[in-house]
Amino acid sequence: MPESKVPEVSRQLAAELGGTGDPVRWERLTAPETSALLTRTDAAIIPVGATEQHGQHMALCVDTTIVEYVALGVSALTGVPVVPPLAYGVSSSHGDLPGTIAVRPETMIMLVEDVVGSLYARGVRQFVLLNGHTWNGGALDVSAEKLRVRFDDARVRYLAYVTMYPGSEVDGHVTYGRGLMHANYFETSLMLHIDPDAVHMDRAVSLTDADSFWDYRTDQVSRSGVWGRDIEQATAGHGAAEAARCVETTARAVAAAVREPWPKPR
Numbered sequence: 001m002p003e004s005k006v007p008e009v010s011r012q013l014a015a016e017l018g019g020t021g022d023p024v025r026w027e028r029l030t031a032p033e034t035s036a037l038l039t040r041t042d043a044a045i046i047p048v049g050a051t052e053q054h055g056q057h058m059a060l061c062v063d064t065t066i067v068e069y070v071a072l073g074v075s076a077l078t079g080v081p082v083v084p085p086l087a088y089g090v091s092s093s094h095g096d097l098p099g100t101i102a103v104r105p106e107t108m109i110m111l112v113e114d115v116v117g118s119l120y121a122r123g124v125r126q127f128v129l130l131n132g133h134t135w136n137g138g139a140l141d142v143s144a145e146k147l148r149v150r151f152d153d154a155r156v157r158y159l160a161y162v163t164m165y166p167g168s169e170v171d172g173h174v175t176y177g178r179g180l181m182h183a184n185y186f187e188t189s190l191m192l193h194i195d196p197d198a199v200h201m202d203r204a205v206s207l208t209d210a211d212s213f214w215d216y217r218t219d220q221v222s223r224s225g226v227w228g229r230d231i232e233q234a235t236a237g238h239g240a241a242e243a244a245r246c247v248e249t250t251a252r253a254v255a256a257a258v259r260e261p262w263p264k265p266r
Contacts, residue, residue, distance in 0.1 A: 007073035017255035023075035026083040043126035043258045047071040050089025050133040052100040055183040055226035059198035067132025070161040073247030089133040095219030108139040129158040164249035173230040176211040184228020193239030204231040
């Protein structure tokens with residue numbers, strides 16, 4: 001299986017944030033190498049994606065591909081290792097649209113607990129749950145809360161790969177939509193940069209976003225599986241710029257987080 005594309009990062013910024021410029025892939029290390037690594041850092045990044053329909057124009061791997069790409073860039077800049085991504089997500093809300101493989105929220109909570117528990121037993125104490133699929137959020141929030149209660153000496157944070165810069169600055173051509181945006185201009189641009197072979201622009205179908213109070217299954221709002229406008233305007237250049245900002249802002253946050261002193265109760 002070919003390795004995922006790795007972002008090119010600034011070696012100067014990597015030196016500042018604690019990395020080498022090359023990502024640390026947990027699965028590419030030997031067992032003794034993991035033990036040696038954990039004498040230098042007690043943190044790990046767990047990318048959480050999905051395998052689900054992304055309209056008629058993109059492959060099912062989008063959420064996993066993007067979140068792993070960002071995670072690898074963060075690792076290259078910070079030296080924090082990345083474990084293999086969880087490639088199945090809380091995706092049943094796509095309804096009858098074809099292709100999706102979903103797990104229940106309860107399943108994801110247990111899976112994350114098991115992965116974190118295994119890493120904790122090896123010596124990891126700081127866990128970044130990096131999310132690439134909106135509807136994983138509820139399960140990851142619950143996972144983080146359960147793990148904070150379970151371990152007195154561990155720190156867990158769930159965040160999406162765009163969390164570390166303001167949502168108003170994300171150029172996704174979204175007027176409304178909230179979490180309903182899917183396979184849209186933003187994701188399509190990212191994939192044109194990261195994995196253009198997984199994108200078929202000649203099949204793209206846009207859908208004007210609209211405001212709503214309720215959240216709906218994707219198949220209740222879209223026949224194509226897309227929720228978003230201006231997809232035909234997506235470009236690899238825009239994707240590269242957004243990806244670079246996701247990597248750098250997340251890396252700066254993670255580098256500071258792993259050095260953050262524990263609070264002293266007052």
